[in-house]
Amino acid sequence: MKMTAENIINRCEELHDDLHFNYVKQWKEANDAKAIGFMPVYVPRELIHAAGMLPVGIMGGGDNMEIIRGDAFFQSYICRIPRSTIELGLTGRLDDLDGLLFPAICDVIRNLSGMWQMMFEGKYIKYLDVPQNFGEQGRAFYSAELADMAKAFERISGNKITDDSLNTSIALYNENRRLIAELYDLRAEAPHKVLTSDLFLLMRASNILEVTEHSQMLRDYMVSIRNSDRPIRDHVRVVVTGAFCEQPPLSLVRAMENSGCFIVDDDWVLGNRYHLDPIDVGDRPMAALIEAYLGKTVATASRYEEGDDKGMYLVNQVRDRNAEGVIFASASFCDPALLDRPMIQDVLTRENIPYTAFKYAENTGQIQVIKEQTGTFADSIKLWGVQ
Amino acid sequence: MNIQVDIQKEDSMLIQKQMIAGHFEKLSKAKENNKKVVYTFVPGNLNELIRAFDMLPVHPEVNALQSGMRKMSGGYIQEAEKTGHSEDVCTYVKCDIGMMKKGNIGPTGLPLPKPDLLLLSYTGCFTFLKWFELLKQEYDCPIVMLQAPYQAEGEITPEMRDYVTKQLEEVVVPALEDVSGKKLDRDRLKELLESSARAEELLVDIWNSAKNKPSPIDAYFGGVFYIGPIFTAFRGLPECEDYYRILKAEVDYRVANKLGPVTPEGELNQQKYRIVIEGPPNWTSFRDFWKIFADEGVVMVASTYTKVGGLYENGFRHDPQRPLESLGEYCLGCYTNHSLPARVEILQNYIEDFEADGFLINSIKSCNSFSAGQLLMMREIEKKTGRAGGFIESDLVDPRYFSAANIKNRLESYFQMIEAKRVGA
């Protein structure tokens, strides 16, 4: 089959909609290997891969899944991703995962790790407590965390993680990050061609596909899309932020785009471009992974910022991408995103960057309302420019 | 903590009131007396260390709960929401931000000084990180962070211990030295820690007194008073020890005379239900909240909220022989730093050790740290103990989320459940 952008995106959409994770099942059978799931935002996927296992990003159930039992586990004022994840677990849809990692991004995910311990005994469950101290002390702690995980991965997979295997995995993920960066650049350059709904689906596919397959998909997509003749549209260029964990439904991404906004940067599926520089391939790959975490990464609400630069990462994104405004799109009841927002809004105001804000749930029914809001926002920028 | 409600006064209450008034008085004069001020959280607070540098602590959560008690929090929260804060997030944060925007007047009516240092103890709550990032925007002062890793596997590993101790030694102490302009006086720190350990011993005795029937204390509504000194500005100071000695004597007296605790309605001697409770209380209607239970003859025999600033019943004490290590261990051991299975076990033990009829969860809208997962905890505890579990909802300081009628409704069927179990037994 010829790899046109269209059939690549169709494939991604199938993967996105397949909440039984058939790809994972098939990959495991074909490779006689194991799979490890992880919650947003960041885990060192290289380490899972180096043990010969498939890292699988779990981002809730979206708007395609009816929640029957999951709601009984959470009060109404807690976001939706934990309840749909529990539903996935209880309905056996995560049975092909041989372990699940819960990175320290908020107390909901943290407590979900404990719920998992109680509900799914016998599985490998790891609360990945990433250091928020990015100095020497954090380095020692994170080294121990990774060593502990590496040992578990070796046990589960039956494979040794060697410097060679880790270097190979790092190189593959570096290449994947490079391609993702290229795709993001291409979208910023030609957002009428690289539709955000395409990009969103390509990013979601990175949660599931084995990294080499995903990299090839990105290459094929970019070749195809560069040659496409999608019509130029007069849209306002915006950056979307706050959507790093529970994901907006695809219909909402499309609605935002169709309301007159070109999304030229965003923070969904952020774990796949968490590191801004390539990770060193060399004598000490484990140390390189650690340095990569401590060093130059994206700024996001789950990463503590001590200095005076809060908000400047976003401002720079706006400038670099030639964006005209920011849309804060946060999951309802998401403390990290919503507590970050006022701080960043202040910086945007200072920098004269217009913004609008809304909340969503992964199954939100408010698409039309939000579309009107982002449409009005786009119109106001078109009419009045940067205020 | 540090609460003034209109209840029958006992000596310990009066003493605590004086201690608090004295502290806020000192804070209001901190600048003129050249005292440095540290803002820091209750869980994982390093009071002995702060005091060893002769600095004064301010606890934003205490300010928030005090604002709740004084019916100011609703206005403060709205003030914060006006500046862009979402209605969805932790109301303690918004209450504190709102209070600051309205002039930072403390609970005794005196102004609070600005911080010279923000000492962020990231212990048991992710929101703490965001809260101090927000304060950092408001104050032109240094900030230092101490991360206490989460006890996800139900234990403190050597790596966790090392991480905290190293941060204390290499990051926190130097920051305190910089701001105070003094070297850490290690002897003074030891003295303070010795005193803490003695006060902790007394506090554990006080908690254990609830094993008596009738219980001489209410470990929740009364308990929030009992933790006042030790959770806040006083742990390590002689007046803190004195307070617990006096409190212990009062409790001993009540045990000897088979008296119940003092509630807003007088002494609770007819104790119909012995209940263990999980989750913080509501502060905006604290008195009404308490009365709902007192009216039904409920005595709270153990609570988890009163362990957020330190869990001492398993034997942990601040240790002058291992000053920084034990401070680190203290941070690691605070209640909300425990995994959900560990929290289930803590509650299960309380129910058994204190011979409770059942347990209740007061689920707090604001607080993901406490609340996420509580419904599963309830099922697990019911399964493990066979005792009746009840679930009510409210908020800490947002008056919009307190409904006495809803709580009473839920409790009605809850008490019926307990009665049914009694008959069944």
Ligand code: SF4
């Ligand atoms: S959406 Fe926000 S609050 Fe919910 S789990 Fe994710 S980061 Fe936590």
Ligand code: SF4
């Ligand atoms: S989330 Fe809970 S523990 Fe954290 S600051 Fe708010 S009330 Fe306190």
